[in-house]
């Protein structure tokens with residue numbers, strides 16, 4: 014669903030990503046893991062088309078920004094780490110705006126909204142303005158806005174910050190359903206949760222992909238015992254990278 018091929022990118026005068034290649038297939042929830050400053054958000058900004066690559070290609074469900082910007086943008090939705098909401102629109106109006114932007118059939122939109130609002134315990138809040146939302150409610154609002162679109166690719170940046178334990182569990186269940194016919198790329202530092210719910214992992218270090226695979230595959234790569242956690246694997250990956258550089 015998502016193919017990132019030899020991506021070199023970053024900001025004006027500062028290359029951050031070096032030959033980054035990976036893919037996320039339909040049916041997968043893939044964890045993008047890296048230290049602070051590793052380049053996770055920069056990778057996400059490139060996939061969302063907010064930054065232009067120096068070289069390389071990004072394809073979502075057969076489309077690139079070059080082949081058709083409009084089609085490409087409709088194939089990806091995004092849950093940002095920091096909620097961005099319009100203070101003059103209710104949550105319901107935010108969702109309607111998303112529906113229009115992504116051409117979601119109005120019946121489907123109503124059905125998805127009702128269901129997701131119920132599951133995320135946000136039914137009452139549909140009529141509220143963001144100014145009266147708690148931090149967690151703002152985050153849940155962003156989640157609802159992204160999930161109603163049902164795009165082939167969902168990108169999620171640190172989704173658990175500010176959510177209560179029940180909401181985290183509900184969100185992970187929603188991800189499980191969402192990925193049945195879509196793909197999800199999730200950046201997170203919460204390795205314990207990632208280990209339990211992600212199908213595969215991409216380790217990004219100093220703008221370079223140093224390893225990809227399932228937890229079992231990565232344990233083999235780093236010759237770790239079968240009970241090594243993702244945390245152990247990640248620490249080993251960084252140590253061996255720093256030793257060899």
Ligand SMILES: Nc1ncnc2c1ncn2[C@@H]1O[C@H](COP(=O)(O)OP(=O)(O)OP(=O)(O)O)[C@@H](O)[C@H]1O
Nearest residue numbers: 024025027029047048049050051052053054055056
């Ligand atoms: N707007 C910007 N202009 C220039 N450099 C930037 C900009 N944003 C980030 N960077 C740099 O790009 C590099 C990668 O940052 P990025 O935000 O992608 O890291 P990250 O992996 O998402 O980190 P974190 O886990 O802390 O969120 C860092 O060296 C950072 O200083």
